[in-house]
Amino acid sequence: MISQPALIPVFGHAWAQRLLQSAVLSGRASHAYLFAGPDQIGKTTLARAFAQALTCHSPRPAENGLGACGQCRSCRLAASGSHPDHRLIEPEGDQLKIEQMRDLIREATLSPIEGRYKIFIIRRFDFANIHAANALLKTLEEPSDSTRILLTSGQGALLPTITSRCQVLNLRTLPLPTLAAALHTGWQAPPEQAELLARLSGGRLGWAVQMLAQPANWQARHDRLHALLELTRQRPVERLTFAAGLAKSNNSEETLHDWLLWWRDVLLVQHACDHLIVNLDQRQQLHTLAAATLPGEVRRFIEALIAASQHLRQNVNTQLALEALLLKMPAAT
Ligand SMILES: [Zn+2]
Known part of the structure; x- marks a missing residue:
């Protein structure tokens, strides 16, 4: 019996999904990506889904999604948030600190446990203080083959030295029909409530899901x-x-x-x-x-x-x- 695939669901951002899927399938993903855009539009979710696809043992072309199979051991670990080679780093309070980047740099020198890559998702890199940003810069300048770094950022300014070393994906808010459909199919919101939430959220799925919950x-x-x-x-x-x-x-x-x-x-x-x-x-x-x-x-x-x-x-x-x-x-x- 084939069990239900464990995929990290991504809604909207179709062009970015296509671009990332082709990076996965070609085996030529850049060393660092920056997912930039307004708050709560799904940047971290997209980064997590990309991480899942990058470490999938048998990625495959798909009409939707990023190419992860959703069946292999690595995909299951990624979906449950317990993949040993995926690390999520978030601001402590309102800052990303140099100590967090030093931990990352240390960890990046170790080999991946499950497969090909060790992946670091750093949320809100626009909250990094100058010391933390400079510390990461060195890793971005001399990337190791087995490390991939995925940054997310709001609309705050980032150092050009950082953005120039990343493939930048500028994401936008979701179109309201896409968002309403996502709330209906993904979170079982009744159509009327899905429509209201889509409009109130201004295209920010994360905000709508929080309201719903x-x-x-x-x-x-x-x-x-x-x-x-x-x-x-x-x-x-x-x-x-x-x-x-x-x-x-x-x-x-x-x-x-x-x-x-x-x-x-x-x-x-x-x-x-x-x-x-x-x-x-x-x-x-x-x-x-x-x-x-x-x-x-x-x-x-x-x-x-x-x-x-x-x-x-x-x-x-x-x-x-x-x-x-x-x-x-x-x-x-
Ligand atoms: Zn897989």
Whole structure:
């Protein structure tokens, strides 16, 4: 009896899958790859699937995936996250440290246990401090035949000396239909929920899966939207109190992101573009607010939201920025 293949599933990024599969099948994978792109779009998953295919004992051409057979011992170990030649290195706190790179360099000198390669997946290399980046550089400059290094990075700047030694794959967010289909087939989300999550996630599968897995996240979103509706009916003094509370919390960026999607939806409803809204489950509230506010002031508030989000990222006085923003929020009349 043939058992179910143990493949690390990858959704989307079809061009990258094809490119990596051909590297696997030709046996000519580069020494280092950089998977770059926005957060939570599946960069590490793609790197793990690539590692699985690179160490597979009998890779084969496939329409989807990276060519791993999913049956051999190596594939099974990779799928369960216990392959002795695959090492996942992640930032400690908000930094990748030189000690972590030194451990890697030491380990890279050892021969692989299972097969041809020892593979190091280093997550968020944009979090590497300068010492860690320089330490890795030496390994990238003099790669050993049996070592492959897969870096992932957000959109932070990396040293050109690093990127020039890697094959760079610039990944994007997933198209919404691809993402909705993935949530439905891969995580059994009902179609309506899959569609809503796809839109809310802005094409980030990892974010959507996290939402799906944790009901507390739904409740948090619900609470944030409820607070938002209250605010549209509140007086300046109450808004300022809210701003002070939000400034002290650690979810101001998330809140502003929700608001941005929300007010964009209000504007879309005002322009009779309902089919484009993100918050599909809040249609009624969106219509109520669209009727109670003016498109001009909604548009101005959206601009203020974008500016405030940028300010928060630049570590300005958070409370001041939020107070100014809250006073500009349209009132439901
Ligand atoms: Zn295999």
